[in-house]
Amino acid sequence: MSKIFEDRIFRCGQSNYIEDEILSVNKTHTDDNLMAIADSGFNGIWLRLKLRDIVPGKLFQEYYRSSDKYLRELEKLGNRASRFGLKVWPYMTEPLGMKASHSFWKANPELAGHTTQIYNEESQIALCSSIQEVQDYLHDGFSTLFKKLPLAGAILITSSEHVSNCWAHVLSNPNTYPVPEAFWARKCRCPRCSKYSPAKVISSIITLIYNSIHSANKRAKVVAWDWSWNMHSKPPYKEISELLPKQVILMGDFERGGKVKRLNKTNVVEEYSLIYHGPSPRFKSKTDYALKQHRPLWARLQVNTTHELATIPNLPMIVSLYRKFKFLRESKASGFMGCWNFACCTNTLNTFAAKELCGKKFDNNQKRWLTGLAKKYFGSQIRADLVVKAWYGFDRACRYYPIGGNNNFLYFSPVNEALSYPLVLNFIGIPMGGSWVKHDFGDRLEDTALTYSLKEIAESFGKLSQRWSDATDIYEQALAAGKVSERMREEFGVAKIIGGTFRSTYNIYRWYLLRHKKKTQKMSAVELDIIADELANLQATLPYVEADQRAGFHQEPQWRMFDAESIRQKITLLSRRCEASKTYLTR
Numbered sequence: 001m002s003k004i005f006e007d008r009i010f011r012c013g014q015s016n017y018i019e020d021e022i023l024s025v026n027k028t029h030t031d032d033n034l035m036a037i038a039d040s041g042f043n044g045i046w047l048r049l050k051l052r053d054i055v056p057g058k059l060f061q062e063y064y065r066s067s068d069k070y071l072r073e074l075e076k077l078g079n080r081a082s083r084f085g086l087k088v089w090p091y092m093t094e095p096l097g098m099k100a101s102h103s104f105w106k107a108n109p110e111l112a113g114h115t116t117q118i119y120n121e122e123s124q125i126a127l128c129s130s131i132q133e134v135q136d137y138l139h140d141g142f143s144t145l146f147k148k149l150p151l152a153g154a155i156l157i158t159s160s161e162h163v164s165n166c167w168a169h170v171l172s173n174p175n176t177y178p179v180p181e182a183f184w185a186r187k188c189r190c191p192r193c194s195k196y197s198p199a200k201v202i203s204s205i206i207t208l209i210y211n212s213i214h215s216a217n218k219r220a221k222v223v224a225w226d227w228s229w230n231m232h233s234k235p236p237y238k239e240i241s242e243l244l245p246k247q248v249i250l251m252g253d254f255e256r257g258g259k260v261k262r263l264n265k266t267n268v269v270e271e272y273s274l275i276y277h278g279p280s281p282r283f284k285s286k287t288d289y290a291l292k293q294h295r296p297l298w299a300r301l302q303v304n305t306t307h308e309l310a311t312i313p314n315l316p317m318i319v320s321l322y323r324k325f326k327f328l329r330e331s332k333a334s335g336f337m338g339c340w341n342f343a344c345c346t347n348t349l350n351t352f353a354a355k356e357l358c359g360k361k362f363d364n365n366q367k368r369w370l371t372g373l374a375k376k377y378f379g380s381q382i383r384a385d386l387v388v389k390a391w392y393g394f395d396r397a398c399r400y401y402p403i404g405g406n407n408n409f410l411y412f413s414p415v416n417e418a419l420s421y422p423l424v425l426n427f428i429g430i431p432m433g434g435s436w437v438k439h440d441f442g443d444r445l446e447d448t449a450l451t452y453s454l455k456e457i458a459e460s461f462g463k464l465s466q467r468w469s470d471a472t473d474i475y476e477q478a479l480a481a482g483k484v485s486e487r488m489r490e491e492f493g494v495a496k497i498i499g500g501t502f503r504s505t506y507n508i509y510r511w512y513l514l515r516h517k518k519k520t521q522k523m524s525a526v527e528l529d530i531i532a533d534e535l536a537n538l539q540a541t542l543p544y545v546e547a548d549q550r551a552g553f554h555q556e557p558q559w560r561m562f563d564a565e566s567i568r569q570k571i572t573l574l575s576r577r578c579e580a581s582k583t584y585l586t587r
């Protein structure tokens with residue numbers, strides 16, 4: 001039987017998920033980075049792998065010719081990581097499809113399954129897993145991979161995310177997925193897979209991979225991540241799980257499916273959340289099932305931060321972290337994956353808290369544990385009672401954050417770049433860019449207001465930023481009692497940057513409400529007040545951004561969304577506009 005928190009998976013924040021991260025893996029995973037991950041309490045790192053890059057087999061050998069390079073890099077990384085007590089876990093979405101224009105399809109049209117178009121990207125075709133040739137490729141590929149490399153196991157997603165099978169983007173059960181993506185199909189258009197249930201197709205893939213891996217390495221683990229399985233059935237997804245070998249680890253998303261109340265509306269959370277404590281009823285049903293069936297269980301959660309605000313090192317939701325880990329301990333979870341391809345900063349208050357929460361002893365008294373953590377992290381000189389008060393204050397402030405319902409606010413709002421996002425005089429209707437990809441500033445904030453109205457978002461951030469600021473004042477008072485340390489400077493700075501970001505978001509939305517239909521350059525007194533408020537906010541936040549290189553960097557696109565320079569530019573622009581307006585008014 002596995003031990004509680006036996007596997008604690010994290011990731012190197014310098015690794016580039018979007019580009020080919022394996023070829024540069026030994027450059028990004030420096031000894032210092034590996035050591036910092038281990039010091040932060042983790043014993044595994046995950047990387048994205050495509051099977052055909054490493055083991056192309058007969059099917060792909062003509063198109064993928066660098067497998068030796070990949071193997072060399074991964075072997076070297078495995079050896080280096082093991083020196084720091086870290087195991088390597090590939091995250092895979094096999095059998096991974098390809099763009100419709102790929103020459104592979106001309107040569108192998110019979111292997112094509114369902115076609116999907118994700119947003120406005122080029123269409124992709126699934127590699128049909130019901131065909132023997134594809135099954136042979138998977139079997140030989142995985143057994144070779146695990147024969148050649150000392151990998152700890154494989155983490156598998158089989159729904160949504162990538163085109164990983166013929167049912168991956170087909171919503172077979174609209175009743176169990178309350179807010180589906182618009183581009184998902186309602187019917188599987190593969191002549192073979194459409195004859196089977198999605199549960200059968202998904203479980204067959206996982207079982208095949210499990211058997212293949214185990215033919216090479218009996219100790220390697222297979223993790224079946226239930227991301228978006230609710231496209232097909234109700235949690236705990238017995239239809240799929242019961243078809244899987246008993247040793248397959250069931251990994252559930254800790255918060256997805258939870259209900260939150262905002263502005264008198266109850267909405268379902270369909271993303272990771274530090275703001276919502278969870279566990280969601282969906283995850284809870286999964287843990288009950290795993291316990292009853294004696295199946296190993298992992299949780300997928302974010303230790304540092306989420307899409308709620310991804311451009312800071314950590315969101316200090318320490319109360320939330322305590323509750324999450326307390327539940328996981330009670331559920332005998334044998335592991336967790338603590339980050340996605342962002343939120344991977346090491347040695348933060350949050351990673352420190354998670355490390356403590358995974359320790360042998362556990363304090364069931366929440367407040368006492370929080371007080372102890374405050375002293376351990378900041379030193380005994382500080383006012384631990386006030387630190388805890390500030391943490392509760394942050395937690396309560398975030399009850400105004402507009403989560404739940406459609407993820408459009410989380411994915412498209414300017415919150416991650418709010419400190420550099422311009423307050424323009426005239427709006428031209430540029431679509432908002434996704435926060436996880438490089439983009440120019442959009443100006444069509446309606447894109448972000450599908451679940452909550454623009455006015456509701458503005459009001460929520462007004463309340464949130466005020467309450468966050470009040471809690472930050474308590475934090476300042478608490479930490480002032482101790483001798484200033486690097487940890488205090490960093491953590492207090494992070495809280496200030498978050499507060500500044502929430503205030504800017506408030507100003508962005510209320511500015512938009514007043515101005516987006518205006519054609520004039522003239523500003524009203526209320527509009528000038530917003531600019532004055534934003535200027536004061538930026539000036540107060542700037543020193544903390546200047547002092548923290550981590551601020552503003554989004555690790556998913558490996559792109560800086562704000563920095564001291566972009567804030568200074570915004571200050572200059574807004575100051576000029578204020579001056580010009582005064583001249584205009586006094587004339």
Ligand SMILES: [Zn+2]
Nearest residue numbers: 128166190193
């Ligand atoms: Zn198929």
